[in-house]
Amino acid sequence: MKIIVLKFGGTSVGSIARIKKIAKIIKAYSKSYRVIVLSSAMSGTTNKLIDLSKKISKNFSDQEYDVLVSTGEQISCSLLAGQLIENGLIARSLMAWQIPIVTEGEYKFSRIKYIDKKKILNFLKSGGIPIISGFQGINKDLNITTIGRGGTDASAIMFAKFFKAERCVIYTDVEGIYTTDPNKLKKAKKIKNISYEEMLEMASLGSKVMQPHSIQDARLNRINIEVKSSFFNKTGTLITKRKNIISNKIITGISSTDNDAKVTLLGVKDRPGIAALIFKPLSQNSINVDMVVQNISSNGKETDLTFTIKSFDLNKTIKILKNNTKISFKKLIVDKNVSKVSIIGVGMITTPGVTFRMFQALAKQNINIQVISTSEIKISVLIKRKNILKAIKALHAEFNLNK
Amino acid sequence: MKIIVLKFGGTSVGSIARIKKIAKIIKAYSKSYRVIVLSSAMSGTTNKLIDLSKKISKNFSDQEYDVLVSTGEQISCSLLAGQLIENGLIARSLMAWQIPIVTEGEYKFSRIKYIDKKKILNFLKSGGIPIISGFQGINKDLNITTIGRGGTDASAIMFAKFFKAERCVIYTDVEGIYTTDPNKLKKAKKIKNISYEEMLEMASLGSKVMQPHSIQDARLNRINIEVKSSFFNKTGTLITKRKNIISNKIITGISSTDNDAKVTLLGVKDRPGIAALIFKPLSQNSINVDMVVQNISSNGKETDLTFTIKSFDLNKTIKILKNNTKISFKKLIVDKNVSKVSIIGVGMITTPGVTFRMFQALAKQNINIQVISTSEIKISVLIKRKNILKAIKALHAEFNLNK
Numbered sequence: 116m117k118i119i120v121l122k123f124g125g126t127s128v129g130s131i132a133r134i135k136k137i138a139k140i141i142k143a144y145s146k147s148y149r150v151i152v153l154s155s156a157m158s159g160t161t162n163k164l165i166d167l168s169k170k171i172s173k174n175f176s177d178q179e180y181d182v183l184v185s186t187g188e189q190i191s192c193s194l195l196a197g198q199l200i201e202n203g204l205i206a207r208s209l210m211a212w213q214i215p216i217v218t219e220g221e222y223k224f225s226r227i228k229y230i231d232k233k234k235i236l237n238f239l240k241s242g243g244i245p246i247i248s249g250f251q252g253i254n255k256d257l258n259i260t261t262i263g264r265g266g267t268d269a270s271a272i273m274f275a276k277f278f279k280a281e282r283c284v285i286y287t288d289v290e291g292i293y294t295t296d297p298n299k300l301k302k303a304k305k306i307k308n309i310s311y312e313e314m315l316e317m318a319s320l321g322s323k324v325m326q327p328h329s330i331q332d333a334r335l336n337r338i339n340i341e342v343k344s345s346f347f348n349k350t351g352t353l354i355t356k357r358k359n360i361i362s363n364k365i366i367t368g369i370s371s372t373d374n375d376a377k378v379t380l381l382g383v384k385d386r387p388g389i390a391a392l393i394f395k396p397l398s399q400n401s402i403n404v405d406m407v408v409q410n411i412s413s414n415g416k417e418t419d420l421t422f423t424i425k426s427f428d429l430n431k432t433i434k435i436l437k438n439n440t441k442i443s444f445k446k447l448i449v450d451k452n453v454s455k456v457s458i459i460g461v462g463m464i465t466t467p468g469v470t471f472r473m474f475q476a477l478a479k480q481n482i483n484i485q486v487i488s489t490s491e492i493k494i495s496v497l498i499k500r501k502n503i504l505k506a507i508k509a510l511h512a513e514f515n516l517n518k
Numbered sequence: 519m520k521i522i523v524l525k526f527g528g529t530s531v532g533s534i535a536r537i538k539k540i541a542k543i544i545k546a547y548s549k550s551y552r553v554i555v556l557s558s559a560m561s562g563t564t565n566k567l568i569d570l571s572k573k574i575s576k577n578f579s580d581q582e583y584d585v586l587v588s589t590g591e592q593i594s595c596s597l598l599a600g601q602l603i604e605n606g607l608i609a610r611s612l613m614a615w616q617i618p619i620v621t622e623g624e625y626k627f628s629r630i631k632y633i634d635k636k637k638i639l640n641f642l643k644s645g646g647i648p649i650i651s652g653f654q655g656i657n658k659d660l661n662i663t664t665i666g667r668g669g670t671d672a673s674a675i676m677f678a679k680f681f682k683a684e685r686c687v688i689y690t691d692v693e694g695i696y697t698t699d700p701n702k703l704k705k706a707k708k709i710k711n712i713s714y715e716e717m718l719e720m721a722s723l724g725s726k727v728m729q730p731h732s733i734q735d736a737r738l739n740r741i742n743i744e745v746k747s748s749f750f751n752k753t754g755t756l757i758t759k760r761k762n763i764i765s766n767k768i769i770t771g772i773s774s775t776d777n778d779a780k781v782t783l784l785g786v787k788d789r790p791g792i793a794a795l796i797f798k799p800l801s802q803n804s805i806n807v808d809m810v811v812q813n814i815s816s817n818g819k820e821t822d823l824t825f826t827i828k829s830f831d832l833n834k835t836i837k838i839l840k841n842n843t844k845i846s847f848k849k850l851i852v853d854k855n856v857s858k859v860s861i862i863g864v865g866m867i868t869t870p871g872v873t874f875r876m877f878q879a880l881a882k883q884n885i886n887i888q889v890i891s892t893s894e895i896k897i898s899v900l901i902k903r904k905n906i907l908k909a910i911k912a913l914h915a916e917f918n919l920n921k
Contacts, residue, residue, distance in 0.1 A: 131570065131573040131574060134574070135574075164593065167534065167593075167597055168597065168600060170534040171534060171537070171538075171597060171600050171601050171604060172600065172601075172604040174604070175600045175604070176599070176600045176603045176604075178610065179596040179597075179599045179600040179603065179610070179611055180596075180600070182592060182595070182596035182599075182611050182613075183592075183593060183596035183597065183600070185592075186589040186592045186593050189585060189586075189588075189589045189592070190567065190570075190586060190589050192585070193582040193583075193585035193586040194570060194571065194574060194582075194586065196579070196582045196585075197571060197574050197575065197578045197579045197582040197583070197586070198574050198575075200579045200582065201574055201575040201577070201578070201579075207581065207582070208582055208585050210585075210662075212615055212616075213615075213660055213661075257616055258616075259613075
């Protein structure tokens, strides 16, 4: 019998009523699969615990932080296991130390290195359903650790990898991945299948369903992920390898950002390595530079440099640029009223003219493009923030995403 | 350097403010001792967790119950350890599985069998203060268990035993053990020293500071226990062996009960073993019979039997007596308006006339004694409930407990 990994996020186990609901979902799967369940903490629990730690200190010990917040998953897992037992199934909770799930790296930011399969395989063979605490592990010192990026999603992907699961189902509070944000455009459609690469671009560009880190892990291990809602019994979105996807669409989805800022340095004294001198101190301060355009000035000795960062990094960025004695420039201009809109799709690799169609569609709406950046499966443009909805609407229609 | 075990109950770690307070208490001890801390869950936490389990099922799995409620101590221990680290001390939380604390017996009602000392001794030697989750352990299957009776008190006593601690300090929300309930008699005085045996009588007779089970464990292992308040910096009560106590008082304390009921069977057909036939089915139904008096009737063939039970067992008791075909009696009389008042003190062993003084003091107040029961260090009498305060007051004065 094949193994399936089911992951339930915080809202899916957010109340006893929700736990009763997902117990039924698990029971249904258990008729056709050996089921491994990964659960997050009940929504709200983790934040409450973090608040307690902050009342003690802003620099609360990382090691004790992990001990503290990992109780959230222990609570939800024991309740869910108790509910399944109540429903007549064989189930039990399993904490990271009982398996064990071995992590490496720092407290608060650990990564799963190894999962001991023995205990879980024995339990699966006996007809049991293990309910495993997501987001946590233990390190070589037998101390509790938590997983920095991706949380329980990352745990679920690693379980799917180690147990060679046929599929990993991520139950969350959205119905799947949409062609664009349904809150912005009502015509947004749920995507049936999306490639890892497209999903990575969607995720890093603003779709908050799954963290890029987890998608990348799934991609590397060729794990089929289904994202779906635990609130409605509907097909979700399958994230899989390109080969599995048959689609006549050039573009799979459109994403946008709301918190970009544009920085322009005019009259930068140009010399080899000038870009590195500008960007290195930003990188050292964890400021992520996204789009970059450099224009060579007419006299060949000066250049204008434009780049985008997250709005919340703007003040820090200005300070760093002004204090940077290794560079000189005439003027610094900032614009906080910009947004990035991107079209994403593996279809564009084999289809010429996509860029032209995108620019034309925006031009028809009198939307001016400030910066452009492209990858193999993505074209991003920076526009005025006030035009963002108009742009999404035009592109959604242009690339036939309205169905 | 000598080892001391400090136990903090739920109210002592009931808020972040309280945790900051007890961190200071711990720091003070750490100057003269190697300190081992046992902590309960923050007050209210355990009940909230139990409520969640009840919403799933009244028969919530015992195994998962232990996983669930043990998170309470994990939270308080990590917060307390974080606070001590914040205060510049070396500290860390330790869960039962990390030590391990090995238990035997059923889930929810386990007993500590063994504590592995290695990890803690190493940590103590490095100057560290281990903050250990009370109330929990793991069994041979590496599953989380909780301790049925005594909870974190029992854990603390066992740690004091295994580590041969000089003292075990039980921090709680009362200032110590009193000569009688201070809520009933304002003149009640805090007892400086009390023997295990006296404390056992006080505890089982109604003083709810510590469970008899834990006191008995301390007695068997000759562990000095100090009960004191974490709210005020005052000397508490030392529970120790008789030899350590020098006192000129005959009576150490007076306890009373509020929930007794008296049952009288009139005209019971008397034959050998009749008492066993009456009491066996009660015992089988977990009904605790306390005081017993049997009068031989004038004709020698019938007897009257009077005994006391807890009021909440009364209906069940009546039903069992009436359905008991192995006995016959003429009439069953019950009285729910009775209370037991007891004087306790090792001094009475060597002092004649204590019983007489007790009866005389009560007689002076026109209090009628219904049943009497005595042990080596205790005399209990059953009286009308309405006379209880008058009786305590009279006895408190008679035996010089007002100081």
